[in-house]
Amino acid sequence: MTRADFDSPTPSKAIIGVNLPSGGRGKFLLFTVFLLISTAALLLVEKAADHAGYRSIVSGTQMLFFGSSDSEEEDTADDAQPCRIPQLDPWDPSIRSYVKKPKAFSCKNPPPLTTLQSPPIPNASLSLPTADAYVSPAPPASFEPPTLHRPPLPPRPLIKINASLESQYGARKDGVLKCCAGAVKRGRVVSVDDKRADGSYRFEKCQYFNGTAKVESDFTLVECKRGKKKVYTDMHSTVIPTKAALEKIEAARKGPLPPSILLLGLDSSSRLNIHRTAPKMIHALNEVGAVEMNAYNKVGDNTLPNLLPILAGVSLPDANDVISKDRKQVYGKGCWPHNKYVFDKCPFIWRNFSEKGYVTMFGEDEPGISIFNYHKLGFREQPTDHYLRPFYVVAEKRLQKTTRDKATWCYANKDTFTRLMEYLWSFVDTYARRVPFFTLMFITGISHENPSDIELADARLADLVRHAVEASEGGESEDGGLFLAVFSDHGSRWGSLRESPFGWLEERLPFLFIRPPHASSSLAYQTSAAPRSHPVLLANGNRLTSPFDFHETLSALLHGSEDRPGGSSCADCFDLLSEMVPENRTCNDAAIPEKWCACAKEEKSSVDNGTASRGVSLAVEHLNGVIQGDGRCSLLSVGHVISTTLRSLPTTKSGKRLKFFVAVFSTVPSDAIFEVTIFVKDGGVLQVSPEISRLNAYGNDSWCVDDPYKKLYCYCI
Known part of the structure; x- marks a missing residue:
């Protein structure tokens, strides 16, 4: 399946797929007119569907919502099923322009000098190593032989030097290529108060080898030199049972x-x-x-x-x-x-x-x-x-x-x-x-x-x-x-x-x-x-x-x-x-x-400018409350309100709905874009959700703080 499989058929694609009878010029003209009328009708339906709400490629699903409805029957359906999440076309025209094709990528040449390889098996009739080959602990005297067959463990791989690539890693005049391999392990925990253990590591002695080297740990560091010059450093990972x-x-x-x-x-x-x-x-x-x-x-x-x-x-x-x-x-x-x-x-x-x-x-x-x-x-x-x-x-x-x-x-x-x-x-x-x-x-x-x-x-x-x-x-x-x-x-x-x-x-x-x-x-x-x-x-x-x-x-x-x-x-x-x-x-x-909650339904009514402005001002007050007292961060003020959308959520199985509005706005001096959810309580009281989403990356704006929460909002002075 490719991206084209998700694309809606275009008129040109439809014409290519038609088999016309020979000698049927009149039929062809009639067919062309019919096709143009059908295409125009489809475009009008599609435009209406986009205007109303959501388009879907999923059918027969009970979790569908295609947009606002004027019918009482659909409102009743909403009551019977509080949550209906839109199932959108991944290639919906409203989304397609925001989707970028990834750029191909490859690492630099030459290929790695060393690789992991399974060791050769001298005789195919011999069984592979069992757990004993990994120095399994001796069983107690009362140990009973196993009754169930399990496959033997695979042999440990070997680190192998690719001799054909040696010339690409340093010149021969600089000396003979010498490589060593050493196990890499997690560092030891120093104490119950150790707060650096998860970033610690330790190296076993790097052992020189010719051709191949045994793997003693999940992670192995390999280094190669020509004379005193280091020409290759790499790591290998494989699972070695503990x-x-x-x-x-x-x-x-x-x-x-x-x-x-x-x-x-x-x-x-x-x-x-x-x-x-x-x-x-x-x-x-x-x-x-x-x-x-x-x-x-x-x-x-x-x-x-x-x-x-x-x-x-x-x-x-x-x-x-x-x-x-x-x-x-x-x-x-x-x-x-x-x-x-x-x-x-x-x-x-x-x-x-x-x-x-x-x-x-x-x-x-x-x-x-x-x-x-x-x-x-x-x-x-x-x-x-x-x-x-x-x-x-x-x-x-x-x-x-x-x-x-x-x-x-x-x-x-x-x-x-x-x-x-x-x-x-x-x-x-x-x-x-x-x-x-x-x-x-x-x-x-x-x-x-x-x-x-x-x-x-x-x-x-x-x-x-x-x-x-x-x-x-x-x-x-x-x-x-x-x-x-x-x-x-x-x-x-x-x-x-x-x-x-x-x-x-x-x-x-x-x-x-x-x-x-x-x-x-x-x-x-x-x-x-x-x-x-x-x-x-x-x-x-x-x-x-x-x-x-x-x-x-x-x-x-x-x-x-x-x-x-x-x-x-x-x-x-x-x-x-x-x-x-x-x-x-x-x-x-x-x-x-x-x-x-993605069960939110967009309401037909709108948010008046005064309510939206008050809600956004409250949101910025909350943001400043997070960073206030930290002299490294500039206080924020409202830039402009980009959009406001009124939505509602089902709160009970009887169909009762909670109304709120979502505002997208910018701030100065950071030029950050935020989205805030604002609930309208009884008496017109506005309540701002404390989780305010940032919609653009903060980049280096928050370089001066390391608190992940503050980083979303701080603009370093």
Whole structure:
């Protein structure tokens, strides 16, 4: 599928597809007139639809809203179903002009001098190394031989020098090429008060080698010299089972495997954007039986408040709540008071999976802006069995970088996306069908600044989806299987796309595809006429869902749907695989704050200029309250009001609606563009939502502050 597959047919395309009978000039003229009239009619209908509200390419979906209605019947339908989220055409004309085609990119030549290769197997009849080859701990005297067969572990790869490239790395006259390899590991935790552990690392001694070198750790630094001149520095990553992982592998041989969990995240991509940029990946997801959540709504502004609910079941406000202000029992309340604390006390679900015998891994690129480390302290103790952060921390310091649009696209001679994918691929190949695993790989660099760049990785993402399922379910065993979720945290939060007519929907509706273990092929395409597997998940695909439902689904995989513990920040959220989400659900039910709710309906009436001006003035007062007292930041004043839109939200299942207006305005001297939600209370009292979105990047405007909240608003003097 290409971009053209999403484009509406043009008249020229229609004419090309016509087969006319021979000798039919009159018929041709009649046909041409008919075609022109039909085209004009279609354009008028399209223009009317654009004027009224929203256009859609989705039919038969219960979550559709096509715009304001004059009929009482449609108003009644709104009452019966409080939330109807617009399902827009990803290539709608109103959006298309804001979408940019990504520019091709490649790292500099020459290719890397060293690569990872599997060692040769001397005799094909010999079995591959078992866990004993990784120095598995000696079993106790009472140890019973395993009764279940599991595939042997793959052999450790070797670092190999490509002799054909040696001439491209320094001149022979400078000396003989000498290379050494040394393990890179996370630094040791100094004390319980250590706040630098997540940025620390240590090097093992760099051992010189000829031809090939053994890999002793997940991460290896390679350096080559000619004489005293360093001509090559690179890093390699591959998964080497830890002692704890080997023990889990041995334990897994005593019973059937539970399903493994693979969560693949892409930063800053809306549901519409992923349909524009990753048709190959979506096709692969459909092939393996994934179902798209068409009404998946974010619950917070940026990445952290949308990932904490998935991984810990706790909202960011609850995590910040040191002293409980109510009697609501939330597991994890107050676990991360503010950015001077580590995240170790938060109840991340990967710990629960680890306790149940899962091998765990967490990885992301772009260490400077990573989820738990951007103006934060990260983790004191390593959070998972395998942890990718040390690799990227060292790469940032030791390898030559190539950047594009503020993101690092290459370390040395290999693109960063490939490096991340190689580690994830290695993790899957090492543990699939041997032990249950839980992994979260969150990809930031390729999409954070320009979500359209995902297109450059589309084919490789599709390959990963197919490989992960095949590796996990391709054997003879019927147990195990793979739960696969591919998702995003939010859509574009700033830039031209966010400022487009439907930018507010782009931001609020990230994508989520869920693939149950052992799902039948093309589950997403099954119809009522075909045998339906996973009917609950299929129905939930068209119901309002949030990251808290995502968490409940993971929790049910671990504990069972009926036995999963409660206590998350959403008291009424669901296991999407086995519990039907109510059709008349509201954002409040799904723990989606009013500001971020995409169920909003545009009202016909307008906001008078006086009310809009008062609301924007209150918003600027709030912004100045955030930065007031910090002498580094200039106080702001209103530039001009760009737009105001009156909207309403369903607040109850009876159809009662809450009215508010959204104002987009600029400020001086920063020339920043903000969007604010303003609620009109009884008596005309205006209440400003404290979460004011910035729609253009702050760039270097906020260089003088490091508080992530202040950075959105501060204009450094």
